[in-house]
Amino acid sequence: MSLLNSILPVALSAAPWLLLGLIVSGLIKALLPDAVLKRWVGGEGLGGIARAAVIGAPLPLCSCGAIPTALTLHRAGAGRGATTAFLIGTPGIGVDSLALSYALLGPFMMVARAIGAVSTAIVTGVLVAAGSRDVTHEQAGAKSCGGCCGSSCESGSDSSHQHDHPGAHGQELGTRLRAGMRYAFGDLLEDIGPWLLGGLIIAGVLIALVPPQTLANHGSGLVAMLLMAVIGIPLYICAAAATPIAAGMLLAGVSPGTVLVFLLAGPITSAATLGLLRREFGTAGLGCYLLGIVGSTIAIGLVVDALIGMSGIDVVAQAGAAAELLPVWLEAAALAALLWSGLRPLGRRAFKRLSHPAPH
Numbered sequence: 066m067s068l069l070n071s072i073l074p075v076a077l078s079a080a081p082w083l084l085l086g087l088i089v090s091g092l093i094k095a096l097l098p099d100a101v102l103k104r105w106v107g108g109e110g111l112g113g114i115a116r117a118a119v120i121g122a123p124l125p126l127c128s129c130g131a132i133p134t135a136l137t138l139h140r141a142g143a144g145r146g147a148t149t150a151f152l153i154g155t156p157g158i159g160v161d162s163l164a165l166s167y168a169l170l171g172p173f174m175m176v177a178r179a180i181g182a183v184s185t186a187i188v189t190g191v192l193v194a195a196g197s198r199d200v201t202h203e204q205a206g207a208k209s210c211g212g213c214c215g216s217s218c219e220s221g222s223d224s225s226h227q228h229d230h231p232g233a234h235g236q237e238l239g240t241r242l243r244a245g246m247r248y249a250f251g252d253l254l255e256d257i258g259p260w261l262l263g264g265l266i267i268a269g270v271l272i273a274l275v276p277p278q279t280l281a282n283h284g285s286g287l288v289a290m291l292l293m294a295v296i297g298i299p300l301y302i303c304a305a306a307a308t309p310i311a312a313g314m315l316l317a318g319v320s321p322g323t324v325l326v327f328l329l330a331g332p333i334t335s336a337a338t339l340g341l342l343r344r345e346f347g348t349a350g351l352g353c354y355l356l357g358i359v360g361s362t363i364a365i366g367l368v369v370d371a372l373i374g375m376s377g378i379d380v381v382a383q384a385g386a387a388a389e390l391l392p393v394w395l396e397a398a399a400l401a402a403l404l405w406s407g408l409r410p411l412g413r414r415a416f417k418r419l420s421h422p423a424p425h
Contacts, residue, residue: 095245146194157182171383189357297330
């Protein structure tokens with residue numbers, strides 16, 4: 066019962082902000098044509114890398130969902146550095162995860178996460194551009210996604226062409242908006258839903274069962290940050306699902322800088338991304354990529370802990386204040402709406418199976 070009492074407040078605090086983030090994600094999906102995205106992300110040098118990192122940041126794609134989009138951009142002429150920056154900046158943060166960060170971690174950690182994700186994308190993009198070489202490769206199919214999040218990969222692949230169709234630009238705004246909302250509350254929510262539920266459970270366990278002093282003694286410093294980076298890099302976890310886990314770690318006594326390393330290293334890459342980069346940019350490019358992520362996230366974590374130490378900011382108090390901004394009835398209504406949206410596809414599938422049972 067204590068575990069449920071720990072999970073429910075986190076879920077209620079997160080629900081309205083996640084709902085807002087999904088709505089904005091749907092708007093971005095509807096109003097940002099892929100042809101425009103390709104034009105903005107193209108180009109070489111620091112300017113192209115920085116544009117790719119900043120433009121990719123608000124897009125509603127997880128690390129595996131970003132793979133087909135980044136692959137399309139690279140083969141359409143985007144440089145290695147810009148492709149890498151897009152591949153890091155896109156899953157590192159998003160409007161949904163930033164809204165959750167504000168609700169569960171407070172404004173300081175939200176800003177630090179946004180700046181950290183973009184900075185990591187730019188630094189790593191520069192390293193890959195400088196240290197890797199072009200690799201001859203064959204055109205890859207859906208297998209490059211590694212099967213880690215099916216609908217994101219499918220939607221990412223399809224979205225790279227949906228606006229290039231001759232009739233796409235003539236679609237009415239209302240049609241695009243409806244398609245964007247179907248994506249946000251369908252594919253996107255279906256992708257992050259199970260991971261988000263797992264994140265809430267882990268956060269509840271940390272809050273309810275782990276004494277704060279236990280992790281406070283071991284959850285800070287260079288070694289702890291390096292461990293977070295090494296664990297987070299091959300792990301597949303989306304930015305939204307990582308947020309409640311980070312909140313649980315923070316309340317359990319882990320330093321904000323160490324928490325930030327987990328928030329950055331976990332969502333921005335995965336085993337599927339590593340495989341793609343090795344094929345596209347070679348072993349040297351993959352090495353630069355890993356060096357950039359590990360070095361950048363740890364440096365950012367150390368800076369954040371130092372800033373908090375000098376300024377005296379109480380991050381835990383900020384997180385608690387942000388969670389109390391909205392009335393409970395609004396939080397409950399948002400949580401109910403999310404549960405209805407998330408469970409509706411499961412209900413449809415169950416009804417379909419009952420109506421059309423498989424032959425024996």
